[in-house]
Amino acid sequence: MPPRRLGRRVLRRDAESLAVALLGHRLVRVLPDGRRLSGRIVEVEAYLGVEDRAAHSFGGRRTERNRSMWLDGGHAYVYFVYGMHWCFNVVAGREGVPAACLVRALEPLEGRELMRTRRGGRSDRELCSGPAKLAQAMGLDRGMDGVDLVTSRSLFLERGTGAPRASVARGARIGVDYAGEWASRPLRFWLEGNDNVSKTPPKKRRAPPP
């Protein structure tokens, strides 16, 4: 029996619930030649939708770039940032609700050799320990944007062992300092102690008071 995939019912949950639910399951990529790449999800951030100032859909923004955020829960939202990086999200909620979960880190499982090639021969813990790193390692780009993870043969989520509640840590999201009060909301979730969780970047210095 092949492993069971995560179904629409789970993937339609709200972004915060889904972020926690994704931890401990596996993201799987099957290449055209049949090779498998996969990793255990160990870090996820929730982007809640129109009210969330850190989300691409804040204020109901609906553009060419973020249109996948409005798809039904369980679709992929893959976007390009900083002129060179791709990031992968699992869309949350029902169609018309622009919420998503940014997958920030994986524990590499299958296909580590190919991942290492794609990542420039780095060590195992440098393969998928960041949103753009895992996208590069797994070969996720525009071609995967909008894919339905429930039905696709090339990209999907396999049920793993899940995550014990006690092992899930939470804190502020990374790289959203522009989002005002939303920047400090604890919507980042990770498996405490896992070596593949991304490192928090240095804090931006605040301007000195006048």
Next chain:
DNA sequence: ATGACGATTTACT
């Protein structure tokens, strides 16, 4: 048509 800006990573001091 133009300009500002990133849901980041990497290298360097």
Next chain:
DNA sequence: GTAAATCGTCATA
């Protein structure tokens, strides 16, 4: 800790 890399996207005009 700081800074460079690098360009598609979006808002403004």
